[in-house]
Amino acid sequence: CSGGGLLVFSDSVPPRRALTSDGQEVPKKKVVVLGSGWGGYSFLSHFNNPNYDVKVVSPRNFFLFTPLLPSVTNGTVEARSIVEPIRGLMRKKGFEYTEAECVEIDPSTKKIHCRSKDGSNVDKEFDMDYDILVVAVGAKPNTFNTPGVEEHAHFLKEAEDALKIRRSVINCFERASLPSLTEEERKKILHFVVVGGGPTGVEFSAELHDFLVEDVAKIYPKVQEFTRITLLEAGDHILNMFDKRITAFAEEKFQRDGIDLKTKNMVVGVNADEISTKEIATGKIVSEPYGMVVWSTGVGIRPVIKEFMHRIGQGQRRVLATDEWLRVEGCDSVYALGDTATINQRRVMEDIAAIFSKADKGETGTLNKKEFKSVVKDICQRYPQVELYLKKKKLRNIANLLKSANGDDTEVNIETFKQALSEVDTQMKNLPATAQVASQQGKYLAKCFNKMEKCEKKPEGPLRFRGEGRHRFQPFRYRHFGSFAPLGGEQTAAELPGDWVSIGHSSQWLWYSVYASKLVSWRTRSLVVSDWVRRFIFGRDSSS
Ligand code: FAD
Ligand code: MG
Ligand code: MG
Ligand code: MG
Ligand code: MG
Incomplete structure:
Protein backbone atom coordinates (compact mmCIF):
# COMPACT_ATOMS: atom_id res chain seq x y z
CA CYS A 1 0.00 0.00 0.00
CA ARG A 60 -13.99 22.86 12.47
CA ASN A 61 -13.33 21.61 8.95
CA PHE A 62 -10.56 24.09 8.33
CA PHE A 63 -7.22 25.23 9.65
CA LEU A 64 -7.08 28.82 10.87
CA PHE A 65 -3.97 30.96 10.54
CA THR A 66 -4.38 32.70 13.93
CA PRO A 67 -1.51 35.25 13.70
CA LEU A 68 -3.51 37.18 11.12
CA LEU A 69 -6.80 36.99 13.02
CA PRO A 70 -6.46 40.48 14.56
CA SER A 71 -6.21 41.85 11.00
CA VAL A 72 -9.62 40.35 10.22
CA THR A 73 -11.29 42.41 12.95
CA ASN A 74 -10.87 45.63 11.00
CA GLY A 75 -11.04 44.29 7.49
CA THR A 76 -7.33 44.49 6.62
CA VAL A 77 -7.52 40.81 5.76
CA GLU A 78 -10.61 38.78 4.90
CA ALA A 79 -11.47 35.77 7.08
CA ARG A 80 -11.63 33.54 4.00
CA SER A 81 -8.04 34.35 3.20
CA ILE A 82 -6.66 32.85 6.40
CA VAL A 83 -8.55 29.58 6.54
CA GLU A 84 -7.45 26.44 4.78
CA PRO A 85 -10.11 23.75 4.31
CA ILE A 86 -8.78 20.44 5.60
CA ARG A 87 -10.71 18.25 3.18
CA GLY A 88 -7.98 18.84 0.59
CA LEU A 89 -5.27 17.50 2.86
CA MET A 90 -7.51 14.56 3.88
CA ARG A 91 -8.01 13.54 0.27
CA LYS A 92 -4.35 13.93 -0.63
CA LYS A 93 -3.24 11.79 2.31
CA GLY A 94 -6.10 9.29 2.33
CA PHE A 95 -7.17 10.28 5.86
CA GLU A 96 -10.74 10.29 7.08
CA TYR A 97 -12.35 13.40 8.58
CA THR A 98 -15.42 13.66 10.81
CA GLU A 99 -16.87 17.03 11.75
CA LYS A 140 -10.33 28.06 25.36
CA PRO A 141 -10.37 31.74 26.32
CA ASN A 142 -9.80 32.19 30.01
CA THR A 143 -12.26 34.45 31.83
CA PHE A 144 -10.91 33.70 35.34
CA ASN A 145 -14.63 33.34 36.20
CA THR A 146 -15.03 37.11 36.02
CA PRO A 147 -18.80 37.77 36.18
CA GLY A 148 -20.43 38.92 32.96
CA VAL A 149 -17.52 38.24 30.64
CA GLU A 150 -19.09 35.25 28.83
CA GLU A 151 -22.29 37.22 28.26
CA HIS A 152 -21.04 40.67 27.35
CA ALA A 153 -17.46 40.54 26.08
CA HIS A 154 -16.09 39.45 22.73
CA PHE A 155 -13.31 36.88 22.51
CA LEU A 156 -10.75 36.74 19.73
CA LYS A 157 -9.98 33.10 19.14
CA GLU A 158 -11.89 31.82 16.13
CA ALA A 159 -12.60 33.24 12.66
CA GLU A 160 -16.23 33.77 13.66
CA ASP A 161 -15.10 35.85 16.68
CA ALA A 162 -13.12 38.19 14.45
CA LEU A 163 -16.08 38.66 12.12
CA LYS A 164 -18.37 39.38 15.06
CA ILE A 165 -15.94 41.97 16.39
CA ARG A 166 -15.78 43.59 12.99
CA ARG A 167 -19.57 43.81 12.72
CA SER A 168 -19.79 45.09 16.27
CA VAL A 169 -17.24 47.90 15.68
CA ILE A 170 -19.10 49.10 12.60
CA ASN A 171 -22.43 48.84 14.43
CA CYS A 172 -21.08 51.01 17.23
CA PHE A 173 -20.25 53.69 14.68
CA GLU A 174 -23.63 53.44 12.98
CA ARG A 175 -25.42 53.63 16.33
CA ALA A 176 -23.31 56.55 17.48
CA SER A 177 -24.14 58.38 14.25
CA LEU A 178 -27.88 58.28 14.83
CA PRO A 179 -29.46 61.70 15.33
CA SER A 180 -30.80 62.80 18.72
CA LEU A 181 -28.11 61.18 20.84
CA THR A 182 -26.45 63.11 23.61
CA GLU A 183 -22.70 63.58 23.63
CA GLU A 184 -22.50 61.26 26.64
CA GLU A 185 -24.32 58.52 24.77
CA ARG A 186 -22.03 58.80 21.76
CA LYS A 187 -18.98 58.67 24.02
CA LYS A 188 -20.28 55.54 25.70
CA ILE A 189 -21.00 53.73 22.44
CA LEU A 190 -17.61 54.61 21.01
CA HIS A 191 -15.63 53.56 24.06
CA PHE A 192 -13.75 50.41 23.06
CA VAL A 193 -12.20 48.43 25.90
CA VAL A 194 -9.53 45.77 25.38
CA VAL A 195 -8.72 43.55 28.34
CA GLY A 196 -5.29 41.94 28.39
CA GLY A 197 -1.91 43.44 27.45
CA GLY A 198 -0.46 40.31 25.86
CA PRO A 199 0.46 40.15 22.18
CA THR A 200 -3.13 39.58 21.01
CA GLY A 201 -4.68 42.37 23.07
CA VAL A 202 -1.93 44.77 22.05
CA GLU A 203 -2.16 43.89 18.39
CA PHE A 204 -5.93 44.20 18.41
CA SER A 205 -5.75 47.64 20.07
CA ALA A 206 -3.22 48.72 17.47
CA GLU A 207 -5.35 47.45 14.58
CA LEU A 208 -8.41 49.17 16.00
CA HIS A 209 -6.50 52.41 16.43
CA ASP A 210 -5.29 52.26 12.81
CA PHE A 211 -8.81 51.70 11.64
CA LEU A 212 -10.11 54.67 13.63
CA VAL A 213 -7.38 56.99 12.39
CA GLU A 214 -7.06 55.86 8.79
CA ASP A 215 -10.61 54.96 7.84
CA VAL A 216 -13.21 56.02 10.38
CA ALA A 217 -12.05 59.60 10.28
CA LYS A 218 -13.12 59.68 6.63
CA ILE A 219 -16.26 57.58 6.90
CA TYR A 220 -17.74 58.90 10.15
CA PRO A 221 -16.19 62.37 10.48
CA LYS A 222 -18.97 63.64 12.76
CA VAL A 223 -18.49 61.11 15.54
CA GLN A 224 -14.77 60.50 15.29
CA GLU A 225 -13.99 62.89 18.15
CA PHE A 226 -15.97 60.73 20.58
CA THR A 227 -13.94 57.56 20.09
CA ARG A 228 -11.70 56.19 22.80
CA ILE A 229 -9.69 52.99 23.22
CA THR A 230 -8.82 51.72 26.70
CA LEU A 231 -6.35 48.89 27.17
CA LEU A 232 -6.51 47.23 30.59
CA GLU A 233 -3.73 45.09 32.00
CA ALA A 234 -3.46 43.62 35.50
CA GLY A 235 0.36 43.40 35.47
CA ASP A 236 2.85 46.25 35.66
CA HIS A 237 3.50 46.36 31.92
CA ILE A 238 2.06 45.29 28.60
CA LEU A 239 3.92 42.71 26.48
CA ASN A 240 5.74 41.52 29.57
CA MET A 241 7.04 38.39 27.81
CA PHE A 242 8.99 40.58 25.40
CA ASP A 243 12.28 42.43 25.79
CA LYS A 244 12.03 45.56 28.01
CA ARG A 245 12.90 47.79 25.05
CA ILE A 246 9.86 46.53 23.17
CA THR A 247 7.56 47.04 26.14
CA ALA A 248 8.82 50.58 26.61
CA PHE A 249 8.45 51.40 22.91
CA ALA A 250 4.92 49.97 22.79
CA GLU A 251 3.82 51.84 25.89
CA GLU A 252 5.19 55.13 24.57
CA LYS A 253 3.66 54.63 21.15
CA PHE A 254 0.24 53.87 22.65
CA GLN A 255 0.50 56.98 24.79
CA ARG A 256 1.31 59.11 21.74
CA ASP A 257 -1.53 57.49 19.81
CA GLY A 258 -3.96 58.40 22.57
CA ILE A 259 -4.75 54.82 23.56
CA ASP A 260 -5.69 54.93 27.21
CA LEU A 261 -3.32 52.40 28.77
CA LYS A 262 -4.23 51.30 32.29
CA THR A 263 -1.82 48.83 33.82
CA LYS A 264 -2.16 47.37 37.34
CA ASN A 265 -5.90 47.29 36.82
CA MET A 266 -7.92 44.13 37.13
CA VAL A 267 -11.37 43.69 35.67
CA VAL A 268 -13.80 42.50 38.34
CA GLY A 269 -17.05 42.47 36.40
CA VAL A 270 -18.84 43.40 33.19
CA ASN A 271 -22.53 44.16 32.75
CA ALA A 272 -24.51 45.28 29.73
CA ASP A 273 -23.41 48.91 30.10
CA GLU A 274 -20.40 49.13 32.34
CA ILE A 275 -17.08 47.49 32.98
CA SER A 276 -15.71 47.54 36.54
CA THR A 277 -12.02 47.49 37.35
CA LYS A 278 -10.06 47.32 40.55
CA GLU A 279 -6.89 49.29 40.95
CA ILE A 280 -4.52 46.70 42.38
CA ALA A 281 -2.48 49.05 44.58
CA THR A 282 -5.42 50.77 46.29
CA GLY A 283 -8.26 48.27 45.87
CA LYS A 284 -10.43 51.09 44.52
CA ILE A 285 -13.19 49.92 42.17
CA VAL A 286 -14.19 52.08 39.21
CA SER A 287 -17.01 51.45 36.74
CA GLU A 288 -17.02 52.94 33.27
CA PRO A 289 -19.59 52.84 30.48
CA TYR A 290 -18.47 51.11 27.28
CA GLY A 291 -19.66 50.33 23.78
CA MET A 292 -17.68 47.15 23.21
CA VAL A 293 -15.32 44.93 25.24
CA VAL A 294 -12.78 42.53 23.78
CA TRP A 295 -11.45 39.96 26.24
CA SER A 296 -7.98 38.62 25.59
CA THR A 297 -6.33 37.50 28.81
CA GLY A 298 -4.82 34.18 27.84
CA VAL A 299 -6.11 30.66 27.59
CA GLY A 300 -7.50 27.99 29.87
CA ASN A 344 6.88 18.04 32.22
CA GLN A 345 10.64 18.49 31.93
CA ARG A 346 13.03 16.37 33.90
CA ARG A 347 15.41 17.99 36.31
CA VAL A 348 19.11 17.39 35.87
CA MET A 349 19.63 17.30 39.61
CA GLU A 350 17.22 14.39 39.99
CA ASP A 351 19.23 12.30 37.57
CA ILE A 352 22.65 13.60 38.46
CA ALA A 353 24.00 10.38 39.96
CA ALA A 354 22.87 8.33 36.97
CA ILE A 355 24.29 10.87 34.53
CA PHE A 356 27.59 10.85 36.33
CA SER A 357 28.00 7.10 36.53
CA LYS A 358 27.02 6.68 32.89
CA ALA A 359 29.61 9.26 31.86
CA ASP A 360 32.30 7.73 34.01
CA LYS A 361 33.38 5.09 31.51
CA GLY A 362 36.23 3.57 33.48
CA GLU A 363 34.26 3.64 36.74
CA THR A 364 37.09 5.60 38.32
CA GLY A 365 34.76 7.82 40.32
CA THR A 366 35.93 10.89 38.42
CA LEU A 367 35.45 12.29 34.94
CA ASN A 368 38.37 13.25 32.76
CA LYS A 369 38.19 16.09 30.28
CA LYS A 370 37.00 13.91 27.43
CA GLU A 371 34.32 12.21 29.46
CA PHE A 372 33.21 15.54 30.80
CA LYS A 373 32.90 17.09 27.32
CA SER A 374 30.92 14.20 25.98
CA VAL A 375 28.53 14.10 28.90
CA VAL A 376 27.83 17.80 28.55
CA LYS A 377 27.02 17.27 24.89
CA ASP A 378 24.69 14.41 25.80
CA ILE A 379 22.84 16.20 28.54
CA CYS A 380 22.33 19.20 26.28
CA GLN A 381 20.27 16.92 24.07
CA ARG A 382 18.35 15.41 26.89
CA TYR A 383 17.80 18.46 29.12
CA PRO A 384 17.08 21.64 27.15
CA GLN A 385 17.76 23.79 30.20
CA VAL A 386 21.47 22.92 30.01
CA GLU A 387 21.80 24.51 26.61
CA LEU A 388 20.29 27.76 27.86
CA TYR A 389 22.72 27.61 30.72
CA LEU A 390 25.60 27.08 28.32
CA LYS A 391 24.51 30.06 26.30
CA LYS A 392 24.85 32.19 29.36
CA LYS A 393 28.49 31.17 29.38
CA LYS A 394 28.13 29.72 32.84
CA LEU A 395 29.48 26.42 31.70
CA ARG A 396 32.75 28.15 31.08
CA ASN A 397 32.82 28.42 34.85
CA ILE A 398 32.49 24.70 34.96
CA ALA A 399 35.51 24.28 32.75
CA ASN A 400 37.47 26.68 34.94
CA LEU A 401 36.27 24.91 38.00
CA LEU A 402 37.47 21.69 36.50
CA LYS A 403 40.92 23.13 36.09
CA SER A 404 41.27 24.87 39.41
CA ALA A 405 39.85 22.03 41.44
CA ASN A 406 42.33 19.51 40.25
CA GLY A 407 45.23 21.48 38.87
CA ASP A 408 46.83 19.76 35.89
CA ASP A 409 45.17 16.50 36.59
CA THR A 410 41.81 17.52 35.10
CA GLU A 411 39.34 15.16 36.63
CA VAL A 412 36.07 15.99 38.38
CA ASN A 413 34.41 14.04 41.10
CA ILE A 414 30.67 13.87 41.57
CA GLU A 415 30.57 16.65 44.14
CA THR A 416 32.25 19.12 41.81
CA PHE A 417 30.03 17.96 38.98
CA LYS A 418 26.91 18.50 41.08
CA GLN A 419 28.08 21.91 42.13
CA ALA A 420 28.77 22.94 38.57
CA LEU A 421 25.28 21.97 37.45
CA SER A 422 23.42 23.01 40.58
CA GLU A 423 21.85 26.07 38.99
CA VAL A 424 20.95 24.49 35.67
CA ASP A 425 17.38 23.59 36.61
CA THR A 426 16.51 27.18 37.41
CA GLN A 427 16.72 27.78 33.64
CA MET A 428 13.72 25.55 33.07
CA LYS A 429 10.75 27.31 31.56
CA ASN A 430 7.49 25.99 30.21
CA LEU A 431 7.10 26.49 26.51
CA PRO A 432 4.72 29.32 25.60
CA LYS A 458 16.81 -0.70 16.41
CA PRO A 459 15.68 0.57 19.78
CA GLU A 460 18.78 2.50 20.81
CA GLY A 461 18.35 6.17 21.54
CA PRO A 462 21.06 8.74 22.13
CA LEU A 463 20.87 8.41 25.90
CA ARG A 464 19.03 6.08 28.16
CA PHE A 465 18.74 6.84 31.81
CA ARG A 466 16.86 5.33 34.67
CA GLY A 467 13.32 4.34 33.81
CA GLU A 468 13.61 5.37 30.19
CA GLY A 469 14.64 2.13 28.62
CA ARG A 470 11.77 2.17 26.17
CA HIS A 471 12.54 5.43 24.43
CA ARG A 472 13.99 5.25 21.00
CA PHE A 473 13.53 8.79 19.88
CA GLN A 474 15.19 11.98 20.78
CA PRO A 475 12.95 14.08 23.01
CA PHE A 476 11.12 17.04 21.53
CA ARG A 477 13.27 20.16 21.28
CA TYR A 478 11.83 23.58 20.62
CA ARG A 479 13.61 26.04 18.38
CA HIS A 480 12.62 29.63 18.86
CA PHE A 481 12.66 31.65 15.66
CA GLY A 482 11.66 34.92 17.27
CA SER A 483 8.43 36.73 17.96
CA PHE A 484 6.67 39.73 16.53
CA ALA A 485 4.40 42.31 18.09
CA PRO A 486 2.66 44.47 15.50
CA LEU A 487 2.05 47.88 17.04
CA GLY A 488 0.04 49.65 14.36
CA GLY A 489 0.95 52.48 12.01
CA GLU A 490 2.97 50.05 9.89
CA GLN A 491 5.36 49.47 12.77
CA THR A 492 6.24 46.15 14.32
CA ALA A 493 8.52 45.09 17.14
CA ALA A 494 10.56 41.98 16.48
CA GLU A 495 12.53 39.96 18.95
CA LEU A 496 14.79 37.49 17.22
CA PRO A 497 17.11 34.85 18.61
CA GLY A 498 20.42 36.15 19.94
CA ASP A 499 18.91 39.12 21.78
CA TRP A 500 18.24 40.92 18.56
CA VAL A 501 15.52 43.52 18.87
CA SER A 502 14.24 45.60 16.02
CA ILE A 503 11.36 48.03 16.07
CA GLY A 504 9.81 50.08 13.33
CA HIS A 505 8.85 50.06 9.68
CA SER A 506 11.58 47.69 8.57
CA SER A 507 10.37 45.00 10.93
CA GLN A 508 6.88 45.55 9.60
CA TRP A 509 8.16 44.39 6.23
CA LEU A 510 9.92 41.48 7.88
CA TRP A 511 6.60 40.66 9.53
CA TYR A 512 4.75 40.79 6.20
CA SER A 513 7.25 38.46 4.59
CA VAL A 514 7.52 36.00 7.47
CA TYR A 515 3.76 35.64 7.76
CA ALA A 516 3.27 35.40 4.02
CA SER A 517 5.82 32.59 3.95
CA LYS A 518 4.30 30.79 6.95
CA LEU A 519 0.83 30.62 5.41
CA VAL A 520 0.12 26.98 4.76
CA SER A 521 -0.79 27.09 1.07
CA TRP A 522 -0.25 29.14 -2.08
CA ARG A 523 -3.98 29.78 -2.16
CA THR A 524 -4.08 31.47 1.26
CA ARG A 525 -0.77 33.18 0.57
CA SER A 526 -2.04 34.82 -2.59
CA LEU A 527 -5.33 35.77 -0.96
CA VAL A 528 -3.61 37.44 1.98
CA VAL A 529 -1.11 39.30 -0.15
CA SER A 530 -3.88 40.58 -2.39
CA ASP A 531 -5.85 41.66 0.70
CA TRP A 532 -2.81 43.67 1.84
CA VAL A 533 -2.40 45.25 -1.58
CA ARG A 534 -6.11 46.08 -1.78
CA ARG A 535 -5.91 47.73 1.66
CA PHE A 536 -2.91 49.85 0.61
CA ILE A 537 -4.73 51.07 -2.48
CA PHE A 538 -8.38 51.34 -1.45
CA GLY A 539 -8.35 51.36 2.36
CA ARG A 540 -10.41 48.96 4.43
CA ASP A 541 -13.92 47.80 3.71
CA SER A 542 -16.31 49.24 6.27
CA SER A 543 -19.57 47.44 5.54
CA SER A 544 -20.77 45.19 8.31
P1 FAD B 1 -5.64 25.37 17.98
O1 FAD B 1 -4.87 25.92 16.86
O2 FAD B 1 -6.55 26.25 18.72
O3 FAD B 1 -6.45 24.14 17.42
C1 FAD B 1 -7.38 23.42 18.19
C2 FAD B 1 -8.24 22.59 17.26
O4 FAD B 1 -9.01 21.66 18.01
C3 FAD B 1 -9.25 23.41 16.47
O5 FAD B 1 -9.34 22.89 15.17
C4 FAD B 1 -10.55 23.18 17.23
O6 FAD B 1 -11.67 23.32 16.39
C5 FAD B 1 -10.37 21.74 17.65
N1 FAD B 1 -11.15 21.34 18.83
C6 FAD B 1 -11.54 22.07 19.87
N2 FAD B 1 -12.23 21.34 20.75
C7 FAD B 1 -12.26 20.09 20.26
C8 FAD B 1 -12.83 18.87 20.70
N3 FAD B 1 -13.50 18.78 21.85
N4 FAD B 1 -12.68 17.76 19.93
C9 FAD B 1 -12.01 17.83 18.77
N5 FAD B 1 -11.46 18.95 18.29
C10 FAD B 1 -11.59 20.07 19.04
N6 FAD B 1 0.99 32.12 18.02
C11 FAD B 1 2.15 32.46 17.44
O7 FAD B 1 3.11 31.68 17.52
N7 FAD B 1 2.31 33.63 16.77
C12 FAD B 1 1.29 34.51 16.63
O8 FAD B 1 1.44 35.57 16.01
C13 FAD B 1 0.04 34.18 17.23
N8 FAD B 1 -1.01 35.04 17.13
C14 FAD B 1 -2.21 34.68 17.64
C15 FAD B 1 -3.30 35.54 17.49
C16 FAD B 1 -4.55 35.20 17.99
C17 FAD B 1 -5.71 36.13 17.78
C18 FAD B 1 -4.71 33.97 18.69
C19 FAD B 1 -6.06 33.58 19.23
C20 FAD B 1 -3.64 33.13 18.87
C21 FAD B 1 -2.38 33.46 18.35
N9 FAD B 1 -1.27 32.62 18.51
C22 FAD B 1 -0.08 32.95 17.93
C23 FAD B 1 -1.36 31.39 19.33
C24 FAD B 1 -1.67 30.19 18.48
O9 FAD B 1 -2.78 30.38 17.67
C25 FAD B 1 -1.93 28.98 19.36
O10 FAD B 1 -0.85 28.79 20.23
C26 FAD B 1 -2.13 27.73 18.51
O11 FAD B 1 -3.30 27.86 17.78
C27 FAD B 1 -2.14 26.45 19.34
O12 FAD B 1 -2.34 25.36 18.49
P2 FAD B 1 -3.22 24.13 18.93
O13 FAD B 1 -3.19 23.14 17.82
O14 FAD B 1 -2.83 23.70 20.27
O15 FAD B 1 -4.70 24.72 19.08
MG1 MG C 1 -4.62 21.56 16.79
MG1 MG D 1 -5.28 27.27 14.93
MG1 MG E 1 36.57 8.19 34.80
MG1 MG F 1 1.79 23.52 25.20
Missing part, protein backbone atom coordinates in the same frame (compact mmCIF):
# COMPACT_ATOMS: atom_id res chain seq x y z
CA SER A 2 2.98 2.35 -0.22
CA GLY A 3 1.80 3.52 -3.63
CA GLY A 4 3.87 6.70 -3.35
CA GLY A 5 3.04 9.45 -5.76
CA LEU A 6 0.24 7.68 -7.53
CA LEU A 7 -1.83 7.02 -4.46
CA VAL A 8 -1.41 10.52 -3.26
CA PHE A 9 -4.01 12.05 -5.53
CA SER A 10 -6.40 9.14 -5.78
CA ASP A 11 -9.78 9.43 -4.13
CA SER A 12 -9.93 5.84 -3.07
CA VAL A 13 -9.79 4.89 0.58
CA PRO A 14 -6.50 3.11 1.25
CA PRO A 15 -6.67 -0.52 2.35
CA ARG A 16 -7.32 -1.14 6.02
CA ARG A 17 -4.55 -3.74 6.34
CA ALA A 18 -0.80 -3.37 6.45
CA LEU A 19 2.06 -5.76 5.69
CA THR A 20 4.66 -6.54 8.31
CA SER A 21 8.34 -6.91 7.39
CA ASP A 22 7.97 -10.67 7.06
CA GLY A 23 5.07 -10.28 4.68
CA GLN A 24 2.20 -10.98 7.08
CA GLU A 25 -1.02 -9.08 6.77
CA VAL A 26 -2.14 -7.32 9.96
CA PRO A 27 -4.90 -4.79 10.62
CA LYS A 28 -3.62 -1.24 10.48
CA LYS A 29 -3.34 0.63 13.73
CA LYS A 30 -5.92 3.36 14.14
CA VAL A 31 -4.55 6.82 14.86
CA VAL A 32 -7.24 9.29 15.89
CA VAL A 33 -6.29 12.97 15.82
CA LEU A 34 -8.40 15.49 17.75
CA GLY A 35 -8.22 19.00 16.34
CA SER A 36 -7.38 20.73 13.08
CA GLY A 37 -5.49 23.73 14.44
CA TRP A 38 -1.77 24.46 14.50
CA GLY A 39 -0.79 21.24 16.24
CA GLY A 40 -3.19 18.89 14.50
CA TYR A 41 -2.71 20.30 11.01
CA SER A 42 1.04 20.22 11.31
CA PHE A 43 0.94 16.60 12.53
CA LEU A 44 -1.34 15.60 9.67
CA SER A 45 0.64 17.31 6.97
CA HIS A 46 3.91 15.65 8.03
CA PHE A 47 2.44 12.22 8.76
CA ASN A 48 3.51 9.73 6.11
CA ASN A 49 3.34 6.21 7.47
CA PRO A 50 1.16 3.92 5.33
CA ASN A 51 0.94 1.38 8.16
CA TYR A 52 -1.52 3.52 10.07
CA ASP A 53 -5.13 4.34 9.47
CA VAL A 54 -5.63 8.03 10.29
CA LYS A 55 -8.92 9.57 11.42
CA VAL A 56 -9.43 13.19 12.29
CA VAL A 57 -12.15 14.56 14.54
CA SER A 58 -12.60 18.31 14.79
CA PRO A 59 -15.64 20.58 15.02
CA ALA A 100 -17.61 16.56 15.44
CA GLU A 101 -16.40 17.49 18.87
CA CYS A 102 -14.85 14.96 21.19
CA VAL A 103 -16.69 15.21 24.51
CA GLU A 104 -15.11 12.33 26.42
CA ILE A 105 -11.87 10.37 26.32
CA ASP A 106 -11.87 6.94 27.95
CA PRO A 107 -8.33 5.57 28.05
CA SER A 108 -9.40 2.36 29.80
CA THR A 109 -11.41 1.17 26.78
CA LYS A 110 -9.45 3.24 24.24
CA LYS A 111 -12.60 4.96 23.04
CA ILE A 112 -13.63 8.52 22.50
CA HIS A 113 -17.17 9.82 22.64
CA CYS A 114 -18.09 12.44 20.05
CA ARG A 115 -20.95 14.78 19.36
CA SER A 116 -21.83 16.50 16.12
CA LYS A 117 -24.50 18.98 15.24
CA ASP A 118 -26.38 18.26 12.05
CA GLY A 119 -28.28 20.99 10.20
CA SER A 120 -31.37 20.70 12.41
CA ASN A 121 -29.36 21.48 15.54
CA VAL A 122 -29.97 18.00 16.87
CA ASP A 123 -26.92 16.47 18.47
CA LYS A 124 -25.74 13.21 16.96
CA GLU A 125 -23.54 11.16 19.25
CA PHE A 126 -21.19 8.31 18.48
CA ASP A 127 -18.16 6.43 19.78
CA MET A 128 -14.89 5.90 18.00
CA ASP A 129 -12.08 3.60 19.10
CA TYR A 130 -8.39 4.22 18.72
CA ASP A 131 -5.06 2.47 19.08
CA ILE A 132 -3.23 5.77 19.30
CA LEU A 133 -4.81 9.09 20.22
CA VAL A 134 -3.26 12.44 19.38
CA VAL A 135 -4.88 15.24 21.37
CA ALA A 136 -4.48 18.67 19.79
CA VAL A 137 -7.68 20.42 20.83
CA GLY A 138 -6.03 23.69 21.85
CA ALA A 139 -7.38 25.80 24.67
CA ILE A 301 -8.20 24.30 29.72
CA ARG A 302 -11.11 22.75 27.79
CA PRO A 303 -13.74 20.81 29.81
CA VAL A 304 -13.11 17.54 27.92
CA ILE A 305 -9.44 17.68 28.90
CA LYS A 306 -10.23 18.62 32.50
CA GLU A 307 -12.40 15.52 32.79
CA PHE A 308 -9.77 13.33 31.11
CA MET A 309 -7.14 14.60 33.56
CA HIS A 310 -9.28 13.48 36.48
CA ARG A 311 -9.48 9.99 35.00
CA ILE A 312 -5.74 9.60 34.63
CA GLY A 313 -4.73 11.01 37.99
CA GLN A 314 -3.77 14.46 36.79
CA GLY A 315 -6.73 16.13 38.48
CA GLN A 316 -4.53 18.29 40.66
CA ARG A 317 -2.65 19.83 37.75
CA ARG A 318 -3.48 23.04 35.90
CA VAL A 319 -2.60 21.72 32.44
CA LEU A 320 -2.33 18.28 30.91
CA ALA A 321 1.22 17.03 31.38
CA THR A 322 3.23 15.00 28.89
CA ASP A 323 6.80 13.76 28.95
CA GLU A 324 9.33 15.12 26.45
CA TRP A 325 8.15 12.60 23.87
CA LEU A 326 4.70 14.22 24.10
CA ARG A 327 3.19 11.12 25.69
CA VAL A 328 0.48 11.94 28.21
CA GLU A 329 1.61 10.97 31.68
CA GLY A 330 -0.53 8.40 33.42
CA CYS A 331 -1.98 6.59 30.42
CA ASP A 332 -0.94 4.57 27.40
CA SER A 333 -0.97 5.44 23.70
CA VAL A 334 -2.20 9.01 24.16
CA TYR A 335 -0.12 11.93 22.93
CA ALA A 336 -0.88 15.61 23.46
CA LEU A 337 0.57 18.75 21.92
CA GLY A 338 0.05 22.46 21.49
CA ASP A 339 -1.90 24.71 23.84
CA THR A 340 -3.73 21.82 25.42
CA ALA A 341 -0.66 20.31 27.06
CA THR A 342 2.62 21.16 28.65
CA ILE A 343 5.84 19.19 28.80
CA ALA A 433 1.24 28.65 24.17
CA THR A 434 2.12 29.63 20.63
CA ALA A 435 1.58 28.46 17.08
CA GLN A 436 5.33 28.09 16.74
CA VAL A 437 5.45 25.52 19.55
CA ALA A 438 2.30 23.66 18.44
CA SER A 439 3.43 23.31 14.83
CA GLN A 440 6.93 22.16 15.75
CA GLN A 441 5.43 19.58 18.09
CA GLY A 442 3.07 18.34 15.39
CA LYS A 443 5.94 17.93 12.97
CA TYR A 444 8.11 16.21 15.59
CA LEU A 445 5.43 13.70 16.52
CA ALA A 446 4.61 12.90 12.89
CA LYS A 447 8.28 12.23 12.22
CA CYS A 448 8.42 9.86 15.19
CA PHE A 449 5.50 7.90 13.75
CA ASN A 450 7.02 7.94 10.30
CA LYS A 451 10.08 6.08 11.52
CA MET A 452 8.32 3.90 14.09
CA GLU A 453 9.05 0.54 12.41
CA LYS A 454 12.70 1.35 11.88
CA CYS A 455 13.06 2.35 15.50
CA GLU A 456 11.31 -0.74 16.76
CA LYS A 457 13.98 -2.80 15.06
